[in-house]
Amino acid sequence: MQSIERAFDLLELMADAGGEVALSELAETSGLPLPTIHRIMRTLVSSGYARQQPSRRYSLGPRLIRLGETASRSLGSWARPYLAELTEATGETSNMAVLDGDQVVYVAQVPSQHSMRMFTEVGRRVDAHATAVGKAVLADLAADSVAQLLERSGMRAQTERTITSVGAMQDELARIREQGYAVDDGEREVGVRCYAVALPGAPAGAAISISGPEGRMTRMSTDTLVPLMQRLAEKLAAELRTASHGA
Template sequence: MTTGPQRATQGGGVQSVERTFELLELMADAGGEVALSELAEKSGLPLPTIHRIIRTLVSNGYARQQPSRRYALGPRLIRLGETASRALGSWARPYLAELTEATGETSNMAVLDGEQVVYVAQVPSQHSMRMFTEVGRRVDAHATAVGKAVMATMPPETVTQLLSRTTMQPQTERTITTVEAMQEELGRIRQQGYALDDGEQEVGVRCYAVAVPGAPAGAAISISGPEGRMTRISTDEVIPLMKRLANDLSAELSVSNTA
């Protein structure tokens, strides 16, 4: 792997693009707002370099300076994110269709965005009583199987930072509402290989989710339905299927990223 100093002599214009996206991702990791000194500490880049890149982002609407002189992600990123979400959803839909056909329940794909997950694709169940989550809907990550599946792929300290930016409000009496309890839950998820929402987002609804390996935005696929039907689904059968579909989707995303 090429080291930082070596890249500085080889990268040219491409290196400046890499640095720009690195700073944008650091801003996102910090909750969308950060000081230049924090960017310098986390990126290791010189302040003049950071200032030059941020100034360019501000002038083009991809960042904005707050009255506090901190910098926040800009509104022009919204259009890029929405378009990328639609593309991701179109790639995921055939895999979700296979999952729904095999289980009879609604399948979803969601991506992590800050402290929330955003649903980007869904294939509904054919049952008259079924779960429906509008594509584009945002929900708190800590109360969902998809959110927990993604967080289980992250280092514990990153999860703590993420959850510290939210109050972890209970959605039902079963919602996990402390960082400590969530870390224990994520440990179980890593061991068993899937996440469970057992009425934590909505009473009477159960959901299974697995992370999509290597997804750039942190993504997971899930099935959800009424608790009575979902408890009859064998996890020994459905989880291996979900993992295969997640791996297949990950492979397709990797091909798309390198094309």
């Protein structure tokens, strides 16, 4: 059991580092002896869960893709009833996304019935700094972890409103923690506004969101919207925690 736990810990450390590390980096961050890490990584490579690059550095392996896709489908099936309730109450498109490496990936969506509505493909990966779901998840992380992630991702400007500095993002995340929700105010796509709340205590960093054209979304009252989203996020997070503990 200890070897299994260590293997998963090393995979998590690789993901936290952006998906590629050297043995010396794993030794420094994990505190495990180099021979132990080398033995575990050799096993992960032989089974396809890790790869060794020509540079001798290790990266996450292709077999993790199938596991991730299956996990995403499972998360989507849990999330859809809650997203459906959110869309029914607001009339706008609702989503769930999870942090995967340095980006967020959308795992479920219930679309609006409006002819003009927002649509994001399930499985699409986007930069965390320019999305409400990403910022909601980042607000739950330690400041040093956020800084490292943002420095790796580069914080590319996607519109003129995109936050592109680590310091400004840290200030934004402090506001999100204080108010309990995140806003994407045309930061990823001009004319689009999105609200998101994190799933408290979920097994993986995740958030749900509601998005639509800026004109409709600005007329929406956050006094009623945010408590609804927080209630649904808490119920979904509790279900995910129960499923995780049951496994």
